[in-house]
Amino acid sequence: QVHLVESGGGLVPAGGSLRLSCAASGRTFSSYAMGWFRQAPGKEREFVATNSWSGGSTYYSDSVKGRFTISRDNAKNTVYLQMNNVKPEDTAVYYCAVGIVADVYHSDEYTYWGQGTQVTVSS
DSSP: OOEEEEEOOEEEETTOOEEEEEEEESSOOTTSEEEEEEEOTTSOOEEEEEEOTTSSOEEEOTTTTTTEEEEEETTTTEEEEEEOSOOGGGOEEEEEEEEOOSSTTOGGGOOEEOOOEEEEEEO
């Protein structure tokens, strides 16, 4: 059975940094894309960033490009999201997502999801 466990969320002041981690278990994910989505209260879930199965390609939403960095360690089945210069609008529940995807930006493409970790940015 596949499990994705996120960690690293919390309360951070605007301009600060936070690092999210997602540890996957239950199978080998080296051929899967691993990424992050987020959902703020009253809003739809939105794409944040994805790392291709090889780690050679990364994709970011325009709202986080230049501030967030996604990386992965296939040996540990873990994906990370380094969040720098965070803004109040980054406040959301962040979800780890894994799948063999054609459209990295579309949440329906991902097969496995974590339970989410809350990130709150204070102004």
